Amino acid sequence: MDTLLSGQLLFAALVSGSLYALVALGLNLVYGTLRLLNIAHGDLVMIGAYTAFGAFSLFHLPPVISVFLAAAVCAGLGWAVYEGLFRRLLANPTLAKRVEANSLILFYGISVILQNVVAMTFTASSRGYQYLDTVITWGGVSMTGNRLLTLIVASAVCFGTLLFLRHTLFGWSLRAVIERREAAQVVGVNLNRVQLITICAGFAAAGVAGTLVSMTEQITPFMGFPFTIVAFVVIIVGGLGNIGAGVLAGFCLGLVETYGIALTSPGYRSILIYGLFVAVLLIRPEGVFSKAVRS
Amino acid sequence: MALLDVKNVTKQFGGLKALSDVSMTVEAGEIFGLMGANGAGKTTLFSVIAGHVPPTAGEVHFDGRRITGASPSRICRAGLCRTFQIVRPFGGLTVAENVRVAALYGAGGRQDRAAVARAVDDALEAVGLADRREILASGLTLSGQKRLEIARALATGARLVMLDEVMAGLNPTEIAAMLETLADLRNRRGLTFVIVEHVIGALMTLSDRILVLDHGERIAFGTPDEIGRDAKVAEVYFG
C-alpha cells in the first residue's frame, strides 16, 4: 500500500506516460490528417535515437542539443516520404480509395528499409552512451537526471503542441482537416501544405522521443517496433485523430501500466495493456475520451 | 388485413423525439405517400420499419407477422425492402452483380441459377437499366443509381418496397420516366409502395393515400385531394 502512494511510483508512471504521449502524438497527427497507418513510426524513434547517439559519440553534442538535430532529420524524412510517396498515393483516386491497406504496406516497406539501412551503416550491435545519469533526490523521490529530462521535454512538447493547435491559425486549419477534410478544403485550407507540415511535425515528434529514449535504453536498428505498438494502443484508447485525447491517453497508459503492475504482478504487464486495448476497441472503438460521434 | 401495420411507434434519440406515437396501415397494392418537411421523421420511420433502428416503443407488423426487432435482412426476406435517400450502390460491382446479390439473398429464396438470372433480367428491364448491366455501379449517373436502388429492391422479390426520395435530384424528364415506371410496376406486378418524396407534385399524382408528419407527429392523413385542402398541412408547408 505504501508503494502505491509513494511519489516514486507516480514519477515512474509520469515518465512512461509522457513518453507514450509523445510517441503517440506524432502517430496521431499523421493518422488524423492523412489517414495513413504509419507502422514505421517506431523506426523514426529509432532514427532519432541513432541521431542522438551519433551526435554524442562523434561530436560530443549532448542530447539537449541533438534533440533539435534528431527532430530535423526525422522531419526531413517526413518531407521525403510525403513528397516522394504519399502525394502520389493520395492524388491517385484508385490508390487513395484503399489508403489504409496501401499505407500499411508502404510503411512496412519504409520500416524494412530504415531498419536495414541503419543496420548496414552502424551494424546491428547495440549502442549506448552515458548522459546525465546522476541521481537527484527531491521530496523523497529519487530521479535520474535523464529520466527527469525525459519527463520535462516530452511533456513540454506534448502540451506545447496542444496549445499551438488551439491558439494558432495553422492549428485551426489542421483541426479542420482532421474533422472535415472536404469542408476544410472548401473554406480555403491549403490541404497539401497542412498535410506536409503535419507529417513533418509527426515525424519530428518521433525523433524527439528517440533522443529521449536513447539516454536510457539500448539502441539497436530493430528497437522501434514496440514504440509503434504502444503508439497505436494510445491513439486507439484516446480516439484515432483526436490529438488532445491521445496525449491524455498516453499519460493514462503510463498510470495504468505502472499501477497495474504494482497491484497485480509484472507478469501481467503486457496482458493488461493489450487487454485494455482490445477491450476499448470492442466496447468503445471511437476512443475512451472522445465524445461519442454517432450519425 | 393490412399488409403493413405500424402501431404507435415512438423513437427517441437521446433527448430528441424523432417519432412520437405514429400509426399507419398500408393495404396490399396501394401506393402510400409519406410527406413532411426536413426532419419530420420520414427517414427514421423507414429505418424503424426496415429494421435498421429499433423503435423506443410500438410495434410493426408485416403480412400479419410482428417484425419489430428483426434484422433488416430478415425483414427483407419476409418481403419488405427499402431504398436509401442517399444512394448506396455496391460501387465496385457491376450493375448486374448488384442486382444479382439482391436476387440471391432476397425474399424469394431462389436457388437455381435460371430463376436468379430471370429475376435479375426482370428487375433491370423494369427500371430501364438492361443496357447498362455490365458497367460498374459507381459509373452510373445519379438517376441511374436511383434506378439501381429500385432494381435491387425489386430483385429481392419484395412485395412491399419503400422508396426514400427516389426522385430527388432528377430533372423533370427523368421524374416523368420514374413516375411511369412506378405506376407500371404497381399495375402490372401488383407491388405495394410506400414512398417518401420532396417533389410534392409527384407524390400527389402517384399516391392513393398520404400521411403527413411534422416533427415526428402525424398531423394529417387522407387522399391527395384531402391533403391538398388540409389547413394544417398548408400551414406547415406554406407557413
Place this chain on the structure above:
Amino acid sequence: MNVTRRWATTLLGASLTMAAAMPALAEGDPIRIGYSMARTGIFAAAAPSQENAYNLWRDQVNADGGLALPDGTRRPVEFVSYDDQSNPANTVRIYERLITQDDVDLLAAPWGTPMHLALAPVLQRYKMPMVGNTAASVQLRKVAPGYIWFPTSAIPDQMGAELAKMMKAEGVTSAALLANELPYAQEFRSFLIPALKEAGIEVVVDESYPPDIKDMTSMLVDVKAKAPDAVIAMTYPSDAFLFAGQAKELGIEAPFVLSLVGPTIDAYRKANGASVDGIVSSAHWSPESDAWPRGKAFFDAYVEKYGEEPDALDSALSFMSLEILQQAVEQAGLEPEAIRKAIFEGSFDTINGKVEFEGVQNTVTPTGFVQIQDGKIELVWPAEIATSDFQPKQGW
C-alpha cells in the same frame, strides 16, 4: 497459354540463377564454411558479437596461410552466410541449402538456442557435424548425440547450482529474484530456486516480467523495501539496460547484484559507466586470465579490428567453436565422419582453455560467473579459473 509460358520461363530463370550461385569446387580452392546469422529481426542486436568473432577467426587463419589439413597443406577459408531473420524456420532452410545446394565443406553455428535446437535433426539427417556455441538450455541435453556439440558451460541447471554456491560463499542470506519470461531466464530461475533453498538462502522477492517491460519501478521499490543481500535479475539485453538505470535511480543497496545477459555487451558498460561496476553476470571466459594466454590476444585483436570489446560470452564461445573445428580438421581432414569422430574423441585447446566433449556437452570448462570491475570483465567464480576476487557492489 501465354501465361503458362511466362510462368515456365520465370521458374526456369529462378532455378538457373540458383544454380549459377553455386560455384564449382576445384582442388586448391578455398574451404567454404557455411552458416546463417540473425542479421535482422529480434535477435539481430546480439548477432554481431558472434559474427565479428567469426570474421576475426577467418582473417587470422587466412593470414596464417589458410586452414591446415592433415597432409600439412593449407587452404584459405571462405564463408557462405545468409540472414535467417531471427526465424528458426529460415535457419533450417538455410542449412539445408548450405549442405545440399551450396555444397559447403564445413558448417559454423547460427545465433541462439531455438536455432540450434531446430538444426539438430537437420545435421543428423545430412550427417554434417557442427560445433554449436550460443545455445544455452537444459533442452540441449535431450538432443541425441551425433553431429552437434555445445561447448558452453553456461547451462541453467549447472548455473543455478553454481550461483547458489557462490552466493553462499559470499555470505548472502536473502535474495530477490526478478526474471524475464523468455525461456533462458525462466529455466535458470527454475533451477536457482531449489538450489538457493538448499543453500539456506531465503527468497524474499520472486517476480517474472514480460520481455517488453518498460518500467521496473514497482518491482524495485518492493526489492528495496525487503533489503535483500542479493538481487538476481534474470535479464535479456534490453531489460538489462532498464534494470541498471532504475536500480541506480532507486539506490538498490544489495552487495551482490547479478544481471544475467547484458553486462558483457560493450554498449552496456558504455551506457552505464562506473555505476555498473560490481555487477555480476554469466560467462566462463575473461581476457584477464593468465591460464589462457590466447584469450588476451583474441581480446586485443578484436578491439583493434572492431573498436569495441568482444562479448565475454557470445564472442568467446563463437571463437572457441571455430577453434575446435579448426583443430578437428587439422587432425581429420574435411570428411564429415572423420571430423565427427575427431570432435567426439579429441581434446581441444581454446581461448577458454581445454575443451572435451561427452555426448553433446563440453565437460571440462567449469560454469563460471564474471563481475565488472573498473569497467573490465573479471572472472570471479569458480576459484580455479578466477582472475580476481568478488567485490561487494559499492553503490551505483
Place this chain on the structure above:
Amino acid sequence: MKGLILGLVCVAGAAAVPMLGNPYYTGVIFQLAMWIALAQSWSMLSATTGYLSLGHAVFYGIGAYVCVLLTGSVPFAVTLIAGALAAGIFAAAIGLPVLRVRGPYFVILTYGLSELVRHVVMRIESALGSFGRMIFIVPPIEVLMWCMLGLATLACLGAWAIRHSTFGAGLSAIREDEVAAETVGVPVTRLKLLAFVASAIIPGAVGGLALLRTSYFEPGQAFDPVISFTIVTMALVGGTETVRGPILGAVALTLLSELLWSNLPQLYMVVLGSTLIGFILFVPRGVSGLVDQIAGRR
C-alpha cells in the same frame, strides 16, 4: 477451367519435386505452399469482405500450440486437424464482437488480439514451467511438404468456391456496403462470421506443420507478428481481386526473397522493402493485374 488445370499441373509438379533428390528444393516448395495456404486463407475473409486482418498469426500460433501439446499422444495427422479445429473454434468464439469493428480499427484490433493471445500463451507457458518445447520425432520433410501442398490446394479450392458461390456474392456486397447488403437480405453478421472461421481453419493446420518443420515451439516465435505482415503483404502484392492474386503474390515474394537472400545477402531486405513500395505505387492491381496487362486482357 484453364486455371484449374494449370493449377493442378503445378501441384502435381510440385509434389514430384522430392524425386529430384535435392531436399533444398523440397524445402522451397514447403515454404511456397505454406505462404500460398496462408495468403489464400487470409483472402477468404479480407479480400472478399474488405476486413483487413493484421492478426492471422494468431491462428497459425494457436495451431502450432495445440499441435505441440498433442504431439506424442496422438498421431501426427490428428494433431494437425486439432490445430485447425482449435483455430476455427477460436475464430468462432471471438468473431461476433470483433467483426463489429470496421476499417482501420479492425486492422489494429486483429493485430492487438494476436499480441494479446501471444502474451497469454507466454504467461501460461511460464506458469507451467515450460521453457520452449522440443519435438523429437517428426515426419520426414517430404511428408510435411505434401501435407502443406495439400493445404495450399485446399485453400485455393476453398477460396475459388467461395468467390463463385452465393456466399461469395454476399461477401462482396458486404465489402461494398454493409448496410445496403443487409437491406437486400444478406445476413451480414452470419456471413462475416463464417468467412472469419473459414479463413482461420487452414492457418491452424499450417501452424502445426510449420512447427513440425522446426521441431521447436516458443510462443514468441509461433505468434510472431512478422507472419501476419508477410501474409497481408503477399496477398496485396498479388492482388485481391482474383483467386490467382494471393497465389501469385506468395510465389513472387517467396521466389524473390529466395533469390535475393542468396544473391544479395547484404541488401536484400532493402530491395524487398523497395519492391513493396514500388508495387503499391505503380502496380495497384498487383501481380495478378500485371499478368493480365502483359497478356493483353482487360
